[in-house]
Amino acid sequence: MEAVKVEIRYLDTVEWQQDTAHNFTIGDEIDVWRIKTADHLSLIAQLIKLLMPDEIKRAERYYQEKDRQRFIVSRAALRTILGRYLGQQPEDLRFEIGPNKKPFVKTTGAAINYNVSHSDEWVTIAVSKTGVGIDTEKIDRSFAYKEILADNFSGDEIRFINQSNPEEKFILLWTRKEAITKLTSQGLDERIKNIPCLDGNHLTNSNIINSPKAIKLVSFRLDSSNLATLAYESKDAIAIQFRDIDLTSI
Template sequence: MAIVNCGNIDNVSWQNEPDTYQLHNTVHVYSITISESLHLLTLADTLLSEAEHKRANSYYQQKDRERFIISRVALRQLLGKYLSQAPQNIVFSIVNNKKPYIQSATQPIHYNVSHSGDQILIAISHYEVGIDVEHIHPDFDYEEIIPTCFSALEAAQIRSSNDPRHTFYLLWTRKEALLKATAKGVDDDLISIPSLHGVHEVGFTHVDWVVRSFVIGDGYVGSVGYCLEFETIAYYHLL
């Protein structure tokens, strides 16, 4: 049996970009505010692949196209710095479990991307990593999906919380981050994915995991899932 350790990180200090792009035993989390990053759209023609251009053009809504382009440009720029490669030369591929990886990587490096509302989060690590961000929608009827996605204990925690809506989104991001880190599909049994604060024994993985949750400005919550052997998380705001 493996364990999953869930908890919060209070008062996250978002720093500017690092001086050197070395991971060591640290997970790097980047926050990107879409409305402040529209300048990245001008780099699309230079940095994105033909497949990425095709995918961008498949989005009907302009905001969805812009979000995709900004996230891919930022991802390529960041990975290029970690790998000492030109961003446009990075080659992505997909493994059998549909998790993306960097075919052109010269060293072990993993990444994960999530977006919601005006926020994008990118996590980069030497080992598998998963990240999720959610905008806390004031009108979303979360009660409707609690029975199919949360255990009885989790449902009780949400409903007894001082802020049930915030707690719902917090626990949801933990489940999503862990699913993405372990490469379990979103169709897997969400109820069996632990999200409550504390240590849980699980049978779906042989690796011990940590899931840490944090607040990103007003109205957003995020969680990152990573291997227990990593000791720290560094948080950066990409300008």
């Protein structure tokens, strides 16, 4: 087993830039995109045309209409954003399943990594040359979080959560554990309790996080009710660009 460094920090402020200022090239930075589902409901009939038949079937399996709409916006946004990076039409992109069932987009050009998360009214998409994982969660103050603390968090983490504003602290730490598991495609299993998620620098075993590579986590707010965490593989800090996209322009 290897010792792996995990660095975790929280951004107090985030500046969201409009997509019109971006040239959609795969540079050295990581792009984090934010899409608000409610702003695109009038486009559902147009957006669904960008999806493949299997994606449409997945959308139809959602019981609640709001979940179906969010899925359509999420997939259309992913196709639109990746299409711009790759110089392809959104509907022409093809996705395949890689190791540990992690999806990837087929391309003959530069490698592109991405990850998607959605919660409440938001969809978040991380795009980078390096491996990325992202998780977004709504701060649900009615959720019975105390029932799952012992199985999923260490003693220090539980003490941190049980300070002031525990519901928000629970969601913050949960997004961090989720972001790592999405980055490494390990899924939520019995190792989750040992995945570090408090601010600062940590050393953990490579088998705990399912990766021999150093990992950095950056947490931030989408709005007053939603938190997100980005995880990426790198020994050094990578610049992160936070971007809004409006699909009404497609």
